[in-house]
Amino acid sequence: MNSLHQPTVGFERKAEFTKTQSAVKSSTSWGSRSAVQPVQPKPSNASVSSGSSVNSAAMCWNCRTVGHLSRSAICYGCGVVGHIRPNCPERGQSSVAVVARETRSHPYRRFGRINGQEVDVLLDTGSHYNLVKASVAINCGLSVKPTDKSLYGLGSTTIPSVRAVGMAYAEIAVDDVCPGQVSMLVLPDTVQQPDVIIGREWLDMPSVEYRKVDGQLHLYQAEPCSGQTETTVTTVGCNADFIHTMEQHVIPARLPLLEADFGYVKLDATAVEREGLIELVNEYRECFAKDLGELGCTPLMTVDINEVPGNRPVVCRPYKTTQSDREEIAKIVADWKLHGVVRDTVSPYASSVLLVKQAGGKNRLCIDFRRLNKQTVRQHYPFPDMHEQLESLAEGRMFTQLDLASGYLQIPLSTEASEKTAFITSDTTGEFTRMPFGLSGAVAEFTRLMQRVIGPLQGKIVRNYLDDMIIEGRDWTDMLRKLRLVLDRFRDAKLTLKPPKCQFGTAQVEFLGFVVENGEIHPGREKTRAIVEYPVPSDVHSVRRFLGLTGFFRRFVLGYAVIAEPLTALLRKGVKFQWADGQEQAFRKLQDALVGDTVQCMFRRDAEVTKLHIDASADGLGASRKTSDAESRYHSSKLELLCLVWAVNKLRQFLFGIKFVILTDCQALVYLNNFKNLNAQAACWHDSLQEYEYEVKYRASHQMTHVDALFRAPVSTEEPPLDDVLVFYCLKKNECRCVSLQMLTLPVSSWT
Structure with missing residues (x-):
């Protein structure tokens, strides 16, 4: 009851109540539960009503008990001394009620237990006190003690709306949650309709956690912990079932992270280094989710699903499953609904679900969105190049690997999109409030989010491919500095990482199917x-x-x-x-x-000298690809020029902006820049090389056998290339390393 609160102004009324055996006996008699009053003991100083002494032999003509007079009884109807409820002059008149009309089907109504007795309970986050009907308190065997509490409702802050007739202590259990003994104000039966109203005194107990999901208030027992609260002030219309002016949610405090929570921490890290890491991750504790309840939800974007005009809602029947799979599916869906990832739905859409077995024995529930994807407008967004990401790690010697916890589920859906993600199982239906796995536009939306979150750190501090992120550092201090910058971005975006998949200070890292270590792959x-x-x-x-x-x-x-x-x-x-x-x-x-022990050395842009070896024949180009019918009839010099131009432009991302040497066994190309009379095609090819800084040098054929082998075993451009190899020699100081590069990307092998 939001309108019931502790008074600041009001009169005091003191009375002592004792529950005698006769009162308990009479309270259980037929039809007298609400009319029986607790017995007033002999006052120590003065009578409650007249001030005269009360004879210890006096008898009450209402309850037939010796020790008090009938005029000393308290009315449970109006709370006034001198009469009982059946004789109350205000009986039949409208009482001051601060709780509006209620329904048993209301999501905040429960059945609870007090001393083993089942009671009707209303969960009211707007009420400070726990309130119980007087008749219920007697029926549950509670020890009612006097109190001077007065409760104020709407309209006045000086005149009490309700006067408590006593206070009791008891353990209240609701949905198997029993936090311990709490206090309850005993009120006249006419004040409230529910047997018990549970307020914040019970809901804010350390061992009580509750979460409001889709209009339902879910309760569960938790270990006592200190927490934070979020308060939302709302205004509702007069036709609401309940008037709530304040809605308070308890946010359980997250337990500190320990080293054992992570996938790996550098083995030779000192105690000081380990302590610094743990302090850093706990400083950003909200960036890590140990379970679905701690999963983040970014406010940076909302995903929509645009369908091709003219399509009908997707409707499927649930797939047949075994009983064990059916129970597992129901358990997963219930967990999703509990944490707000999924909610109940009345959507016309209904996609089927599949339970997929994962490595390690875990199950993953997937939604079959194939029919929805067929009628969804495709999105186009630049995707990170896998090989570029790997090539950028050549200088790394110490790595930190981060992985988002259920990355897709941290992106909210629009209301219209949620309706389209509705699914059906053998037992229930639901719709996602977050972006699920399996949507055709999910990858593009997630890539867009990550580029927005990482922003200027991309390529400099962190490299990412979808939800896998790599941070490289020169040493431990440098790594922690960069990690803090990344966590700052995640905290602002309200994204969370999965601790078991995070690794700190590794000398090697597995990324995109490759293992990177000391500049090798x-x-x-x-x-x-x-x-x-x-x-x-x-x-x-x-x-x-x-x-x-x-x-x-x-x-x-x-x-x-x-x-x-x-x-x-x-x-x-x-x-x-x-x-x-x-x-x-x-x-x-x-x-x-x-x-075997196969190792590649990555291409280094800071090499002192970079050399490109080329060669060609009528069969193919050494970079390598098969020649067309027209190209196979080129003159040898023109064919060599074609190979040079094609190889340089193919490897533009490596060669642009650096000085390199082109080695060929065709002496005519050495004087390429001196040609004055070039045909139109050769001139066009020559112009395409003007943005590069290069020098062409001659090398005899018998010294180019490695390139000769490539163009004599070319790959057709009509089929996926099987051996696109180009050789670079990278010389730095006294080190001579022969590095092979494939396609436009990374080294093929290291050989001498």
């Missing part, structure tokens, strides 16, 4: 294990899958195209599948090449 352990355990292909489809898997790491295998040729031959049209010794040897050789 290795194939990821999970991916190489999949290659080793891959079964011998039995058809063309399995061969294509194997080549796709190994092709992802082709930069680690020198001469990949030559080794894989027996396998790629099976993919040609009209070729009958036949697994022979040649295919078996190629299959095993590719497996062995990727399982």
Whole structure:
């Protein structure tokens, strides 16, 4: 009851109440529960009403009990001394009620227990006190003590609306939540309709946590902890079921993070370093979510789902599941609803759900949005280049890896979008309030958010690919400094990280399927294990899958195209599948090449000298790609020029802005800049090189055998490239390192 509060002005009324055996007995008699009054004991100084002494042998003609007079009784109807409720002159008149009309179906109504007795309970976050009807207090066997409390309602701050007839202490249990003994004001029965009104004295107990989700107030027991409160003042109309002027939510204090909560902390870190890290993460405690209840929700954006005009709502039937899966689905959905990720829905949309088994035995509930995605307008947004992100880690020696906790679920949906994400299970329905996994525009929306959050730190302090983030540092102090900058951005965006997936101070980091360490890159352990355990292909489809898997790491295998040729031959049209010794040897050789200690050195822009080796033939270009029919008929010098222009522009992201040397076995290209009479095509090619700072040098053919092997085993541009390799020599000081680069991105291998 928001209008009941402790008075500041009012008269005092003192009375002593004792609950005698006869009163308890009479209170349980038929039809007399609300009319029986507690017995007034013999006053020590003066009579309550007349001031004369009361004879100890006097008898009350109302309750037939010796020790008090009938005029000393208290009326439970109006609270006045001198009569009882059946004889109350105000009976039948309208009473001053501060609680408006109620319904049993109201989400704040519960059934609770006091001393084992079931009572009707109203949860009222606007009431300071816990209030109980006088008849209920007697029926539950409570010890009622006198009190001078007066409660004030609407309209006056000087005249009490309700006068308490006593105070009692008891344990109130609601929804299996029992925080301990609390005080309750005993009020006349006519004041309130519920048996008990639970106010903030009970709701603010340390062991009580409650959360309002979709109009329902959920209670659950928690360990005592200090917390914060958020208060929201609201104004409602007169036709509301209840008048609430204040709504107060208890935010449980988050437990401090410990080192054991994280995935990894540098093993050789000193005690001071570890203490500094723990202090930093606890300073930004709101940036870490240990469970779904601590999950953040960013205010920076709201996602909408735009459908193609003319489409109808998606309606599906729930998939059939086993009883165990059905129970697991119900449990996950209930948890989502409890924490506000999902709410009840009346949406015309209904997508089916799937329970997916994950590694480690965990289950993941996925929504089948395929039909919704078919009628959704596609979004286009620049996606981070995986190889650029890896290449930028070449200078890193100490890394911090961060991972968002359920990143998509930290982005709110618009009301219209929530309706379209509605799903149906065998037991219930719901709609998401946050962006779920599986929407066609989810990746674009999440990428847009991350670029907005990280902002100017992107590429300088932190590198990210979706929700995976890497911070590199020179040492521990530098790493913590950069970590603070990133956490500042997350706190402002109200995003949270998952502690078990966060690693601090690692010498190597696994990122996007690769392992980066000391400027070198290795194939990821999970991916190489999949290659080793891959079964011998039995058809063309399995061969294509194997080549796709190994092709992802082709930069680690020198001469990949030559080794894989027996396998790629099976993919040609009209070729009958036949697994022979040649295919078996190629299959095993590719497996062995990727399982061994394969290391790549990353391209370094700060190298003292960068050299690009090129060569070409009628079959292909050394960078490498297959020539077209027209290109295969070019003159050798023109073909070499084509290779030079194509290779330089292909590797523009590495070569632009630095000085480099081009090595070729065609002497004509050495004098390229001195040509005065170039045809239109050659002149156009030459002009495309003007933005680069380069020098062309000649090297004899017998010294270019490594490039010669590439253009003689070219890759058709019509098919996915299998061996796009270009060789760089990076020389720095006295160090000579031969680094191979694939495509426009990273090194292929390190070889001498």
